[in-house]
Amino acid sequence: MSQPQTQTESRRMTAEEYLAVERTSPGRHEYVNGEVVAMTGASWPHVAVVANLAVALDTQLSPRGSRAVTNDLRVRIGARREYVYPDVVVVCGQPELEEGVFDTLLNPVLIAEVLSPATRDYDRREKWEKYRQIASLRDYLVLSPERPHVERYSRQDERFWLFSETVQFDAVLPLDSVGCTLALRDVYAGVLDTPAAAPRDLSSPGTE
């Protein structure tokens, strides 16, 4: 996801207040734990991986009436009404949308987040913990924009998620939940085209 500015711009609101403001706001904000968190821009590798991933999935999904969309679609989490903008969301069949106002999704089947150094911790911890409450969710992917690295959580039943990580540039992930395959080569096209020559670590000291 893009960077939330937790320090500078967070303030407290009810879910209703947040939605009312957000629907007319020029910028996007997430609403988590009662706090409104502004989102800002992201790095080139981040947006390139997001675009590659959405295209790779949507190409396979759209002929079947499903879609992969990127981070302008708000997703509601659980009964506590928290709202986030995941980097990539897959909807199979008809999207279920909140309150007849067609801008907030209730039934994502797959959510993918591309890490950026500033949000790594927030994504990996808080959001994943919350995403697990979405009953429709079957797969959660976390991608590094800096090296071939995809972490995948695949729902087995109410309580269990199967975790696997893929680090091979040549790997192809079968995403059974959405009937797609995902080649890391496609995900990282134009970002990490030649793995041997790719920088080992673009992150600043101390990130991951």
Added chain:
Amino acid sequence: MNAPAPATVEPQLSPEAFLARDRAAEARSEYYAGEVVAMAGASERHNLLVTNLVRLLGNQLQGGPCRIYASDMRVWNPAQQSYTFPDVVVVCGERRFADEQRDVLLNPTLVVEVLSPSTERKDRGKKAEGFRQLASLQEYLFVSQEAAHVERYRRYSARQWMLEETTQDDAIELAPAGCTLALQELYAGVFEEEEPGNPSGT
């Protein structure tokens, strides 16, 4: 793990040089492929959770083939070139150490990290990635100190792990060690900030 001091920048050390230095040092550090990360103290809750873990697991493991180490056992990961100190380490059956000093364990069966705000990123990221590379490791746990919440990752195949989370009054099974961890017991007293029976804390 305990809180590391913020990003210590030091010249790159070889694993051998790091180990020699860390063995002689008064304060512990972790080592990731040349990067040395100093470790500091931890909160009361963190300490209580580690103590409860050792007591609860220790009672069940007593007399069996498993050994339990708290906070001070180094684990070497050759794939990651790392030395880490998990909060709790359990090894069942044969214990393999790097050398006769027996202070660098090679084959943990189970490790537990009590999460701290300052180290959660590293614990869940690089440290957990290292755990998953250890062929001996069967399970690893993340224990929250914010709420009664434990995540258990159990090895499912060479590259797959099953995540199960447990909250509140539930219990979690630690199959390789043959233990059960009731969260009520694990978190007993952890969220009491005052002396028992002395609510004013004086």
